Amino acid sequence: MEKKRGADIVVDCLLAEGVDTVFGLPGGAIMEVYDALFNAPLKNILTRQEIAASHMADGYARATGKVGVVLATSGPGATNLVTGLATAFMDSIPMVAITGQVPTSYIGTDAFQEADVTGITRPVTKHNFLVTDIKDLPMIMRQAFYIARTGRPGPVLVDIPKDITQQYSECYIPTDEEVKASLPGYNPHYEGNIVQIKKAAELIRQAKRPVLYVGGGVNLAGANKELLELAELTRIPVTTTNMGKGAFPETHPLALHMLGMHGTYYANMAVYNSDLLISVGSRFDDRVTGKIQEFAPEAKIIHIDIDPASISKNIVVDVPIVGDVKIVLKKLLKELQKKPVEWVKARESWLKQIEKWKEEHPLIYEKSDKVIKPQYVIEEIYNVTKGDAIISAGVGQHQMWAAMFYKYSYPRQFLNSGGLGTMGFGFPAAIGAKMGRPDKEVIAIEGDGSFIMNIQDIATAVQYRVPIKVAIINNEFLGMVRQWQQFFYDNRYSSVCLSVQPDFVKLAESFGAVGLRATKPSEVKEVLQKAMSINDRPVIMDFVVDREENVLPMVPAGKSYKEMILTPRQKGEADTMYLVG
Amino acid sequence: MVEEIKTVKIRKQPETKIRKHTIVVRVQHNFGVLARITGLFAGRGYNIESLTVGKTQDPDIARITIVVEGDERVIEQIIKQLRKLIETLKVRDITDIPHIERELVLIKVHTGDEKARDEIMRLTNIFRGKIVDVSTDTYTIEVTGDSDKLEAFIELLRPFGLKDIARTGTLALIRESAKSKLQKHQVE
Numbered sequence: 001m002e003k004k005r006g007a008d009i010v011v012d013c014l015l016a017e018g019v020d021t022v023f024g025l026p027g028g029a030i031m032e033v034y035d036a037l038f039n040a041p042l043k044n045i046l047t048r049q050e051i052a053a054s055h056m057a058d059g060y061a062r063a064t065g066k067v068g069v070v071l072a073t074s075g076p077g078a079t080n081l082v083t084g085l086a087t088a089f090m091d092s093i094p095m096v097a098i099t100g101q102v103p104t105s106y107i108g109t110d111a112f113q114e115a116d117v118t119g120i121t122r123p124v125t126k127h128n129f130l131v132t133d134i135k136d137l138p139m140i141m142r143q144a145f146y147i148a149r150t151g152r153p154g155p156v157l158v159d160i161p162k163d164i165t166q167q168y169s170e171c172y173i174p175t176d177e178e179v180k181a182s183l184p185g186y187n188p189h190y191e192g193n194i195v196q197i198k199k200a201a202e203l204i205r206q207a208k209r210p211v212l213y214v215g216g217g218v219n220l221a222g223a224n225k226e227l228l229e230l231a232e233l234t235r236i237p238v239t240t241t242n243m244g245k246g247a248f249p250e251t252h253p254l255a256l257h258m259l260g261m262h263g264t265y266y267a268n269m270a271v272y273n274s275d276l277l278i279s280v281g282s283r284f285d286d287r288v289t290g291k292i293q294e295f296a297p298e299a300k301i302i303h304i305d306i307d308p309a310s311i312s313k314n315i316v317v318d319v320p321i322v323g324d325v326k327i328v329l330k331k332l333l334k335e336l337q338k339k340p341v342e343w344v345k346a347r348e349s350w351l352k353q354i355e356k357w358k359e360e361h362p363l364i365y366e367k368s369d370k371v372i373k374p375q376y377v378i379e380e381i382y383n384v385t386k387g388d389a390i391i392s393a394g395v396g397q398h399q400m401w402a403a404m405f406y407k408y409s410y411p412r413q414f415l416n417s418g419g420l421g422t423m424g425f426g427f428p429a430a431i432g433a434k435m436g437r438p439d440k441e442v443i444a445i446e447g448d449g450s451f452i453m454n455i456q457d458i459a460t461a462v463q464y465r466v467p468i469k470v471a472i473i474n475n476e477f478l479g480m481v482r483q484w485q486q487f488f489y490d491n492r493y494s495s496v497c498l499s500v501q502p503d504f505v506k507l508a509e510s511f512g513a514v515g516l517r518a519t520k521p522s523e524v525k526e527v528l529q530k531a532m533s534i535n536d537r538p539v540i541m542d543f544v545v546d547r548e549e550n551v552l553p554m555v556p557a558g559k560s561y562k563e564m565i566l567t568p569r570q571k572g573e574a575d576t577m578y579l580v581g
Numbered sequence: 582m583v584e585e586i587k588t589v590k591i592r593k594q595p596e597t598k599i600r601k602h603t604i605v606v607r608v609q610h611n612f613g614v615l616a617r618i619t620g621l622f623a624g625r626g627y628n629i630e631s632l633t634v635g636k637t638q639d640p641d642i643a644r645i646t647i648v649v650e651g652d653e654r655v656i657e658q659i660i661k662q663l664r665k666l667i668e669t670l671k672v673r674d675i676t677d678i679p680h681i682e683r684e685l686v687l688i689k690v691h692t693g694d695e696k697a698r699d700e701i702m703r704l705t706n707i708f709r710g711k712i713v714d715v716s717t718d719t720y721t722i723e724v725t726g727d728s729d730k731l732e733a734f735i736e737l738l739r740p741f742g743l744k745d746i747a748r749t750g751t752l753a754l755i756r757e758s759a760k761s762k763l764q765k766h767q768v769e
């Protein structure tokens with residue numbers, strides 16, 4: 001067999017996995033791999049910061065369902081990936097990171113640009129590898145992709161010492177069977193236990209006040225059709241987490257929208273009053289449950305999840321079902337269809353109650369024709385894109401408004417850092433998403449604080465002519481922290497004012513992007529329409545919004561749903577003043 | 582209309598009691614696998630009482646015995662998290678399965694006068710220990726047994742003045758006679 005250079009083996013393995021795009025930034029220890037990429041038939045995207053590269057790979061993976069690939073050099077290049085890996089890990093995003101390492105003989109000597117990268121990334125990856133022998137390289141590369149995309153997906157890191165990328169060896173790329181056989185301890189359960197599924201069906205038949213509580217797992221498994229079928233068959237209302245957005249069409253009459261800290265009144269009340277909670281691909285995160293002892297206090301719980309460790313971690317459940325949610329939902333549907341669905345009629349009063357909550361406490365905000373309300377910007381983005389765009393978000397108030405006021409209708413439509421809450425994620429993730437889904441309009445809804453954390457990568461978007469749109473919800477504050485200070489720290493605005501900031505329009509133009517600004521409500525539509533007409537460059541839109549707008553409803557951290565804070569209007573009162581604290 | 586829950590209700594969570602568990606893990610004997618396991622315990626705030634590692638009859642497989650204290654839910658989480666590691670082949674909580682547990686301890690104790698020396702020798706004999714090193718004013722004693730026995734022995738020696746203690750941590754094997762009943766106990 002012909003011998004190949006280690007770096008070429010790496011690229012061969014990428015091509016064998018069907019990789020068409022990689023994101024990264026080179027350096028000494030990974031130069032061989034970049035040399036091998038020079039003529040390789042895949043898009044090699046040079047980013048301006050490795051953290052941005054990791055979010056791009058992540059955004060690409062979230063939007064396409066394929067494994068995102070990021071490359072970085074040893075030491076600082078690799079440590080710059082840590083936040084990106086942790087972000088992907090928390091949200092179960094399939095990613096493979098390839099990092100250069102100092103040559104094998106230098107490892108452990110505090111060599112130039114040496115860092116214990118497998119050590120540093122161990123808690124934030126699904127698995128990681130240090131390649132110590134070139135003969136292992138093809139198998140490790142294949143294992144990395146296999147582990148990243150199967151079971152509960154997640155990021156996997158492969159650390160390759162420079163000498164191994166320079167050596168020559170035969171390159172046999174193992175088959176799927178060989179890869180599986182090489183991982184005897186890794187056997188994700190997909191099928192779901194039929195006894196448990198039957199039990200779940202029985203509980204569903206008996207329930208009077210059931211709610212489906214849907215998380216990111218449904219998006220990851222592509223189980224949205226099965227979910228819709230289940231909801232419609234059983235007439236069970238559906239609430240989604242932030243990560244579950246898009247798994248169920250939000251214009252559907254059974255949609256309760258988001259639950260939890262910034263959930264709708266009706267979603268939280270439905271969950272609180274439910275007698276059966278069917279958790280599908282969600283993990284009872286504290287931002288969802290609030291005070292766990294008072295979360296759905298009367299409900300029996302069915303929990304469907306691919307990860308056994310997610311089940312009964314935060315809350316003890318009655319019917320655990322470990323499996324791929326798509327497969328399990330299919331089986332559950334079959335089980336339910338075995339008998340006539342007469343029992344559904346018993347749910348009418350529950351659905352009426354929910355309708356009443358929806359009418360009395362709608363998700364609304366205070367409109368204005370003087371200042372731009374952030375929620376208004378999101379609504380107009382929804383209108384101008386006809387609800388069809390992929391939306392990414394940073395972290396903060398704007399993220400929550402993006403979740404609340406854009407109505408999502410298909411899986412993988414809303415990309416945001418739900419688990420880790422990583423500011424700086426939204427913009428690079430949008431670049432990655434657009435590269436994976438050039439057919440879709442991709443819009444990053446960013447806070448001024450979040451956007452500036454990865455603003456350097458406007459250069460990347462311009463260089464590769466990625467026509468994404470960025471909508472900055474500019475409140476000159478670290479708004480979400482300011483909101484907490486207003487509510488819970490007696491208005492003491494400590495380190496949250498961002499009054500010194502670049503002129504985002506000029507900044508965009510200096511990079512070769514288009515910059516636009518709206519300061520009045522009447523300008524919002526115009527700016528958006530102008531932006532949508534540009535398709536050869538990124539467009540940065542600066543929406544100067546009401547500075548002290550708050551995200552409501554809100555269940556304060558660690559509190560029960562009963563302690564939800566609403567605006568007077570959300571409460572059904574006409575008063576325009578906010579009730580605070 | 583459905584009656585809205587007006588009063589604050591509390592979810593019923595099952596009662597759990599805290600006790601010591603012995604967990605046996607078989608892993609692929611790869612580079613860094615021990616760091617993965619100890620990192621898991623440290624990162625999730627679980628307290629390890631003892632942890633021992635060694636090769637098995639198959640040199641590619643290592644066996645790790647972990648003694649850890651926790652309530653049922655914590656232990657269940659620990660087991661699930663251990664199973665989640667890619668290199669883990671098998672995890673078993675053997676606490677309630679008949680098994681043999683052994684630990685070895687080396688104790689260096691001050692001897693003092695003749696009377697104390699005699700008393701220490703007497704205790705060592707009762708516990709089937711061995712004096713393996715002697716100096717002018719210390720004995721070093723080797724004892725094996727389960728943790729309770731060693732604990733008791735150490736407490737008896739404490740009044741004489743303990744100079745140093747080295748313990749191996751617990752090793753455990755399931756009794757062959759229990760194997761047939763095992764299927765029922767297995768949490769897998």
Ligand SMILES: Cc1ncc(C[n+]2csc(CCOP(=O)(O)OP(=O)(O)O)c2C)c(N)n1
Nearest residue numbers: 396397398421423447448449450478479480
């Ligand atoms: C990397 C990082 N640092 C700090 C935080 C804490 N944090 C959460 S929201 C927020 C404010 C975000 O401000 P901005 O991006 O301007 O959005 P806004 O809330 O104003 O919409 C901060 C600092 C975080 N989530 N991530």
